Amino acid sequence: MTLEAADVSSTDSVGVRRASNMAPAIPQYRWRLRTPCQVMDPVAGGCVPGGDACPLVPGRLIALYVIQRQRLAQPLNAGQQTAVDGIAPNEPLAAGTPYGNWVNDAQSCVDVTDLNPPPSPDEVFRYFQTLPLPQLTTRQQPPGEALVGLPVIFFTDSPTTQLFTVDIRGFSVDIAATASTYTWDTGDGTVLTSTEAGEPYPNGTITHDYSSGTYTASLTTTWSATYSVDGGVQADVPGTTTTQGAPATFSVLQARTVLTNPYD
Missing domain, CATH: 2.60.40.10 (Immunoglobulins)
Structure with a gap:
């Protein structure tokens, strides 16, 4: 099951990132999390999981995901749209509108507890x-x-x-x-x-x-x-x-x- 998030933090001291439904004041991306099997086999998600082990923390759900992001249109400034990662929309868009393709950000252990997904x-x-x-x-x-x-x-x-x-x-x-x-x-x-x-x-x-x-x-x-x-x-x-x-x-x-x- 693909999980969507408003924000994904950077890696902490033990190599875990944290997904949240709380977006920054002016978000640059929207995020989604997919298992490595979903990426390798998009139709059925059927593959043999790797041996990557994520930390076990009581009360938290931490698992290995491929983190993907898509750019969001920024507020217009003097009629111009601010570029994200050096790329701006081809035409002006309402702030928060996604544009461009999904790109892989990283593969990492992610704490998805705050997204409250059903138990895996x-x-x-x-x-x-x-x-x-x-x-x-x-x-x-x-x-x-x-x-x-x-x-x-x-x-x-x-x-x-x-x-x-x-x-x-x-x-x-x-x-x-x-x-x-x-x-x-x-x-x-x-x-x-x-x-x-x-x-x-x-x-x-x-x-x-x-x-x-x-x-x-x-x-x-x-x-x-x-x-x-x-x-x-x-x-x-x-x-x-x-x-x-x-x-x-x-x-x-x-x-x-x-x-x-x-x-x-």
Whole structure:
């Protein structure tokens, strides 16, 4: 989304510029901010973002933008229009009328908080990473003790969807989180990955065979999410986060055949 601003300040001590809706008394330019992807792909804005990192400041929205400006006609002076950057309109224009092409001023981190844009996907993702997502419980069957030759069944019966509403700079943002990947560490060096929470006996969709011993298994859950701002259209949160559930410890026993005399 292209942002428009009345003024963009010069770079501060940490390399950040600040966009504002407060224009100078006699503005020379109007400003717009576009992401590097919007500039590289004007139709879809689809590209792989670069690695440029902007400062994270609590309560502020700072992101990398290509800063563009367009000249504004200046007040007439003795019937003549004052030039901006050495270029004046071809004919007299009302003060404040834009003329000429948009030109790139710089690519820089810009604090756009004062423009009050809706939360960006990256901003929502930062909030998503801090949400109190549940730590799914690792369940196994049979509980406590199992037998060699009989697969151990893994599953979780914890909630796998969560809905949160958070306030981001005055915007109400609904975040719907869903457990999308389950990674089961079986405790014997094997890792099982699934896109389902597993089912208990008799279905037993996630199983593992063990040799005799004592093992501690655990479940790491990867969460994906969608979000909407002020009840608007849903969009994907651009990233995932994980939670680690409490481990489960159990023993696997070796059953042995013992011959007995039925007449004793």
